[in-house]
Amino acid sequence: MIDVVAVIPARLGSTRFPNKVIHPYRGKPLLAYVYNEISKSKQIDRLIVATDSEKIKEIVEDFDGEAIITSKRHRTGSDRVAEVIEKVGGKLIVNIQADNFGVKAPVLDRVISIMKKTPSIHYATFAHRLQSDHELHDPNIVKVVTAANGRALWFSRFPIPYLRDVDPKSYTAQYQFLGHVGIYFYRRSNLLQFARWKKSPLEKAESLEQLRILENGGQIIVFKTKMRTVSVDIPEDLKKMDGIYK
Structure with a gap:
């Protein structure tokens, strides 16, 4: 069995930016930038794009x-x-969002190296320090709080933790808030267990799939990183790419 498989789930359905993942940027579809870096x-x-679109499959x-x-x-x-x-197997699985x-x-x-040596880690992900109150209060940027050992306590679109007696406009000056990075690592059996669980109440409430793991008693280890990724949610966000791909 292949040891490590990375999968990029990709679909065309984006209400704010239709066909986003195949939109051209400097002569290449956006998806190609993520794929090429992971390669x-x-x-x-093994690196695979998982899609329900024949058009995406052809472009890949x-x-x-x-x-x-x-x-x-x-x-x-x-x-x-x-x-x-x-369908394809794999012992360790990496899920990287297409954007x-x-x-x-x-x-x-x-992280893959750490997980190979540490079988007690079933699920893992990344977080980085949020740099502004604008990021903190943006519901599209998911926040996470962790225990001292890096275990995720909770994820939310709302700023967590709540800072009592602090002006919300100066939260990040008072506390090191963490923003979630949309990359997941799993062991095969744990990923398949995730898929068997029903969509959980808090997962539905926040529209955050990782809450299904926490609500079912699973543990997610959060690795802090300085890696700054950006997502393109609307066409105007393409300018963010200029700072990464110079």
Whole structure:
């Protein structure tokens, strides 16, 4: 069995930016930038785009990538990744969001190496320090709080923790808030267990798939990173890419 499989779940359905992942940027589809960076990994044995779109599959194959067609009924990216892993195998699985621009392969490799040596870690992800109160109060930037050992206590679109007697406009000057980075690491059996669980109440409330793990008693280890990724949610966000791909 292949040791490490990375999967990029990708779909065309974006209400604010239709066909986002295949939108051209400097002559290449946006998805190609994420794919090409992950392909530099020294730990990942196979890299696959999981999609329900024949158009995305064709574009991935045009830049010599691998894509697998999945069901259109998946509730989350992790559920889509699980379908692929049931087909292709793999011991450690990495799930990278298709719009995670700025992701760095060596940073992924570090966590993969740790998980290979630490079988007690079933799920893992990244977080970085938020740099502004604007980021903190943006519901599209997910916040996370952790225990001293790095275990995730909670994820929320709301600023957590709440700072009593502090002006919300100066929160980040008083506390080191963490923002979640949309990359997940799982062991095969734990990913497949995730897909078997029903969508949980708090997952539905916050629209955050990782809460399904916490609500079912699972533990997610959060690795702090200085890696700054950006997501492109609307066409105007493309200018953010200029700071990464100079």
